[in-house]
Amino acid sequence: MESRREFLKGIAGGLAVAGGTLLTPAWARGADKFVIAPSPLTQNNIDASTLESLPGKKPLIKRSFRAPNYETPITYFNEVVTPNDAFFVRWHLNNIPDDLGAQNWRLKIGGDCAQKPLEITLDNLKNDYPHVEIAALCLCSGNRRGLSQPHVAGVEWSYGAMGNALWKGVRLKDILNKAGISKDALEVTMNGAETGVLDGTPDFVKSLPLWKALDENTILAFEMNGAPLPHMNGFPVRLVVPGWTATYWTKMVTVINISSKPQPGFWMRTAYRIPIGKFPETDRFTSQEYPGDTMTPITEIVVSSLITNITDGQHFRHGQAIEVKGMAWDSGRGVNQVEVSTDGGNTWQSAELGKDYGNFSFRPWSFSFKPKSKGKYAVMAKASNRAGSTQVFELIWNPAGYHNNVVHKIDVVVA
Amino acid sequence: MKKIFILALTGLSFSVLADESKIQLKEGPGKDLVTAQCGICHSNDMIQINSPFLDKKGWEGEVNKMIKVMGAPLPAEDVPKVVEYLTKYYGK
Numbered sequence: 377m378e379s380r381r382e383f384l385k386g387i388a389g390g391l392a393v394a395g396g397t398l399l400t401p402a403w404a405r406g407a408d409k410f411v412i413a414p415s416p417l418t419q420n421n422i423d424a425s426t427l428e429s430l431p432g433k434k435p436l437i438k439r440s441f442r443a444p445n446y447e448t449p450i451t452y453f454n455e456v457v458t459p460n461d462a463f464f465v466r467w468h469l470n471n472i473p474d475d476l477g478a479q480n481w482r483l484k485i486g487g488d489c490a491q492k493p494l495e496i497t498l499d500n501l502k503n504d505y506p507h508v509e510i511a512a513l514c515l516c517s518g519n520r521r522g523l524s525q526p527h528v529a530g531v532e533w534s535y536g537a538m539g540n541a542l543w544k545g546v547r548l549k550d551i552l553n554k555a556g557i558s559k560d561a562l563e564v565t566m567n568g569a570e571t572g573v574l575d576g577t578p579d580f581v582k583s584l585p586l587w588k589a590l591d592e593n594t595i596l597a598f599e600m601n602g603a604p605l606p607h608m609n610g611f612p613v614r615l616v617v618p619g620w621t622a623t624y625w626t627k628m629v630t631v632i633n634i635s636s637k638p639q640p641g642f643w644m645r646t647a648y649r650i651p652i653g654k655f656p657e658t659d660r661f662t663s664q665e666y667p668g669d670t671m672t673p674i675t676e677i678v679v680s681s682l683i684t685n686i687t688d689g690q691h692f693r694h695g696q697a698i699e700v701k702g703m704a705w706d707s708g709r710g711v712n713q714v715e716v717s718t719d720g721g722n723t724w725q726s727a728e729l730g731k732d733y734g735n736f737s738f739r740p741w742s743f744s745f746k747p748k749s750k751g752k753y754a755v756m757a758k759a760s761n762r763a764g765s766t767q768v769f770e771l772i773w774n775p776a777g778y779h780n781n782v783v784h785k786i787d788v789v790v791a
Numbered sequence: 792m793k794k795i796f797i798l799a800l801t802g803l804s805f806s807v808l809a810d811e812s813k814i815q816l817k818e819g820p821g822k823d824l825v826t827a828q829c830g831i832c833h834s835n836d837m838i839q840i841n842s843p844f845l846d847k848k849g850w851e852g853e854v855n856k857m858i859k860v861m862g863a864p865l866p867a868e869d870v871p872k873v874v875e876y877l878t879k880y881y882g883k
Contacts, residue, residue, distance in 0.1 A: 418840075418843065421839070421842075423839070424814070426813070439836070440833065440834050440837050442811065527844035529849070530841075573831060573832045574862045574864070578861070642860055
């Protein structure tokens with residue numbers, strides 16, 4: 377596991393590169409459509425998804441202006457740390473306070489199972505509880521939804537609704553314990569400051585099973601990569617739930633309740649659910665399962681990987697070694713192998729795994745090969761984890777387009 | 792309805808509105824209705840990126856979800872017009 381300094385040095389290195397030779401990245405020079413739009417995104421999605429800058433952010437792939445949904449271009453995933461100003465943005469509801477200053481922010485801890493409800497300021501949070509830091513991947517449940525075939529409705533993401541960062545904060549369990557957890561506690565619910573435009577729109581309230589809320593890795597983060605969180609990523613405080621998809625990582629969190637009842641409402645009862653039995657066994661959120669349910673809440677991130685340094689159609693000179701790089705990740709069980717194929721999946725060889733930044737972080741990998749002859753090469757990468765899970769070759773289709781961990785393929789030409 | 796629309800937009804910065812003006816939905820009967828009604832809660836690039844893979848039934852489902860789940864104040868008599876526009880110009 378890397379120390380904090382080494383991890384953040386990685387960021388500085390990334391910035392130096394961005395400020396130097398890559399001042400204008402390929403995707404900003406007109407090659408952007410490619411990065412925005414790997415097949416099979418629809419042409420209408422490709423046409424509508426322009427590079428746009430939110431305040432304080434680099435140009436990102438805009439999927440929708442309002443609510444703001446912006447995707448990180450793949451280029452940024454060449455580094456293990458996703459820079460704050462390139463970190464993807466995902467909101468469901470559009471009344472997002474822009475004046476939730478550090479001074480005004482309050483977090484209320486209550487609920488029917490809180491013995492001593494409390495309200496804390498940002499200073500309380502920073503001064504009264506031990507600090508912890510963890511490198512963790514924040515991955516939207518619907519990352520790669522736009523690649524679903526048949527297509528499914530929603531924000532039509534490609535590969536970039538994710539980001540890896542070093543989060544600093546305090547353990548949620550320390551705060552819950554301060555509030556006193558009564559014996560019949562079942563779930564911990566979280567609500568952020570944003571609301572819908574209309575009164576009738578269900579507020580984005582999420583919950584965690586008590587055991588996950590008490591996990592030592594679940595934190596309330598006030599720093600991201602050594603800096604305050606960007607406004608669009610949940611300033612001043614967001615929940616970080618390493619290993620679980622980002623739907624639980626409540627941004628701008630202002631209310632946390634310890635509850636004896638399962639959280640009702642659209643965002644728990646209906647949305648963010650996957651068909652029971654269709655995916656490999658993951659953590660089950662049993663208090664949210666009702667008799668007769670065929671769908672269960674999405675929980676853990678599935679094992680996956682991405683090729684980050686080469687692009688479809690890229691040409692290489694015959695005789696030249698081709699280096700393939702990328703990132704791999706899973707739910708925290710630990711990536712233990714990445715295999716690469718250069719012949720469309722017929723044969724596989726182990727890639728070299730890079731530095732280990734902890735089980736919840738991106739794991740860099742690389743692979744070098746020298747093509748024997750000219751022609752087309754279908755390069756693929758496949759990650760596996762210590763639990764024996766690996767990626768799929770065919771999409772496990774589901775109505776909301778979650779958990780897409782289809783093996784990534786890039787076709788290159790050697791001439 | 793216009794009042795709700797204006798109220799809905801007051802929370803937005805001008806830069807966001809300027810950006811949204813880039814979105815041009817296809818011309819046709821129902822466009823103004825769709826722009827105004829769907830635009831209360833979300834930018835209309837949501838329609839573009841979600842096309843063209845929904846058929847009439849699919850768009851009906853989306854519109855009804857917006858009304859029943861998200862609280863969209865779309866009058867019942869306007870539902871067929873909205874569905875028709877979405878199906879004709881953004882349907883599969």
